[in-house]
Structure formats: C-alpha cells, structure tokens
Amino acid sequence: MQILNFTLPLGLGWMVSSAQTRLDSIQQAFLPTPNNTATTTAIMAYTLPKLPYSYDALEPHFDAETMEIHHSRHHQTYVNTLNAALEGQSDFSALAVDDLITKLDQVPADKRGTVRNHGGGHANHSFFWKNLKTNTTLGGDLKSAIEKDFGSVEAFQKEFETAATKVFGSGWAWLVHEDGKLKVVTTANQDSPLMPKSISGASGYPIIGLDVWEHAYYLKYRNKRPDYIKAYWNVVNWDEASSRYEQKK
Known part of the structure; x- marks a missing residue:
C-alpha cells in the first residue's frame, strides 16, 4: 500500500498561517489579561452578597x-x-x-x-x-449580659421596640456592645454605629440591627411599623448575635 505525502500548496499554506495569526490576535484582544482583570476588580470592589437562604425562608414574618x-x-x-x-x-x-x-x-x-x-x-x-434566621434561641453569655444590662430580656425587647418605633423617617435600631456593656442605639438613614460618632451620632459594635426604612416592611405591614418590629423577634439569628458578642465582650 502506497502512502501519499500531502503538502499544502504554497499559497494555501500562507493563507492558513495568516488565518491562525489573525485568530491569535483576536484572542489576545478580547480575552482578559491580568491587567484587565485587576482593573475590573478595582472598579467592582464591592459586590452584592448572596443570601444564605431563599427569599421565602423567613415567611410569614418577613x-x-x-x-x-x-x-x-x-x-x-x-x-x-x-x-x-x-x-x-x-x-x-x-x-x-x-x-x-x-x-x-x-x-x-x-x-x-x-x-x-x-x-x-x-x-x-x-x-x-x-442576622436573620428562623428557629434560633437567645441563650448563653449573650442572654446573661442582656439580663444584667437591661434587667431582663423582656425589658431589653421593650427598649429596643420603643427605640425602633421612634426613629423618625428612615433609619436603624441596634443592640451594640461598647466598653463592656450592651446598649440600644439608633441611627438615621444608612448611618452605622461603626462610623465615627461625630458623623453617625452613635457608637458601638453591632450585635443585632433592624432596618426600619419603609422599603423593609411596607408591602406586608403597610404603615404598621410596630407590628414589623415585633415580627423581628421571630427571625433574629441569635446564633450569629451570640458569636458576635463572644468576639467583642
């Protein structure tokens, strides 16, 4: 059996080589380089975190x-x-x-x-x-600290609810840890206790926090913010709160 040696004509070989060169050039132009990736990362420094649960996981409370x-x-x-x-x-x-x-x-x-x-x-x-999850229970050192600093869990909840209800317009209510004690503070708009106190008017390390902007509750609770605040106790992630307290106590 005779094996044929096949060689591309000179002109056709040049065309194939030229096409490959153009393909390499296109790939270099459009595939991201380390520099392009770094630029994209710098522009998109912050990203939306994924929720650790489905949107309906907090029903019927949220x-x-x-x-x-x-x-x-x-x-x-x-x-x-x-x-x-x-x-x-x-x-x-x-x-x-x-x-x-x-x-x-x-x-x-x-x-x-x-x-x-x-x-x-x-x-x-x-x-x-x-800080949101169903079926967790307040306990351990955090519960003891709340009882010590507020008198009882019920007294803490009442103070927190009153503070959250009294936020005028949009803002947040927080349980924070500062100087060895727990306290309830509020901030306006999207201010945080982590900001300099001269800016936010509050300070401390957040243990729990409740968003009382209307967009957080209006579809379900309409203008009844106190009902939304009470519903919050059903979805506080006390495991996460206890972990944060342990880090800062």
Missing part, C-alpha cells in the same frame, strides 16, 4: 416579595453607587466595607456623602442579612 426587592434592588443600588463613587480611589475601595465606614472622616469631602449613604447601606444590609 415576606418573600419584600425580601427579593430589598436585597436584589435596594441593596444592589447601594453597591453600584458605592463602586461608582470610589472609582479611582484605590486606597478606599480596597478596604472591607466595615473598615471603609470606620474611616469615613478620611474620605475626600466630595465623595463623603455618597460613601456615607451607600457605603453605610452596603455595610448595614450585609450585616442585616446574616
């Missing part, structure tokens, strides 16, 4: 439609706006968002308002999602 809108639209807007504000500010965009808002007084003045509102919104909501 409804699925509100959770979906709250997470995928409101929180996403805070992330997008924060990234846009910090574009080109690598010293700040490289920070974890909790660290960023502790340094809010160091952010350039023309960026500070946006970072306060949207960095605060991103930090507060990232904490809020982790």
Whole structure:
C-alpha cells in the first residue's frame, strides 16, 4: 500500500498561517489579561452578597416579595453607587466595607456623602442579612449580659421596640456592645454605629440591627411599623448575635 505525502500548496499554506495569526490576535484582544482583570476588580470592589437562604425562608414574618426587592434592588443600588463613587480611589475601595465606614472622616469631602449613604447601606444590609434566621434561641453569655444590662430580656425587647418605633423617617435600631456593656442605639438613614460618632451620632459594635426604612416592611405591614418590629423577634439569628458578642465582650 502506497502512502501519499500531502503538502499544502504554497499559497494555501500562507493563507492558513495568516488565518491562525489573525485568530491569535483576536484572542489576545478580547480575552482578559491580568491587567484587565485587576482593573475590573478595582472598579467592582464591592459586590452584592448572596443570601444564605431563599427569599421565602423567613415567611410569614418577613415576606418573600419584600425580601427579593430589598436585597436584589435596594441593596444592589447601594453597591453600584458605592463602586461608582470610589472609582479611582484605590486606597478606599480596597478596604472591607466595615473598615471603609470606620474611616469615613478620611474620605475626600466630595465623595463623603455618597460613601456615607451607600457605603453605610452596603455595610448595614450585609450585616442585616446574616442576622436573620428562623428557629434560633437567645441563650448563653449573650442572654446573661442582656439580663444584667437591661434587667431582663423582656425589658431589653421593650427598649429596643420603643427605640425602633421612634426613629423618625428612615433609619436603624441596634443592640451594640461598647466598653463592656450592651446598649440600644439608633441611627438615621444608612448611618452605622461603626462610623465615627461625630458623623453617625452613635457608637458601638453591632450585635443585632433592624432596618426600619419603609422599603423593609411596607408591602406586608403597610404603615404598621410596630407590628414589623415585633415580627423581628421571630427571625433574629441569635446564633450569629451570640458569636458576635463572644468576639467583642
């Protein structure tokens, strides 16, 4: 059997080689390089965290439609706006968002308002999602500390509910740990106790926090904020709260 040696004609071989060169050039132009990847990472320094549960997991206390809108639209807007504000500010965009808002007084003045509102919104909501879960129980050292600092769990809950109800407009109610004690504080808008006290008016390390913006409850509770606040006790992730307390006590 005779094996034929096949050789491409000179012109056709040049065409194949040229096509391969053009293909390599296209791939280099469109596939991300390390530099392109770094640039993308810098621009998108902050991302929307995934929820550790489904949107309907907190039913009937927090409804699925509100959770979906709250997470995928409101929180996403805070992330997008924060990234846009910090574009080109690598010293700040490289920070974890909790660290960023502790340094809010160091952010350039023309960026500070946006970072306060949207960095605060991103930090507060990232904490809020982790702080929600059904069927957990307050106990251990955190329960003992609440009883010591407030007199009883019921007294703490009453103080927290009163504070959350009295927030005028939009804001947050918090249980925080500071100087060896637990206390209830509130902040306006998307301010956080982690921010400098001169900016937020509050201080302390958050143990739990409740969003009392209307977008957090209006679809289910309408104007009945006190009902929403009472429902919160059914979805507090006391395991997460206890862990945070242990870290800071």
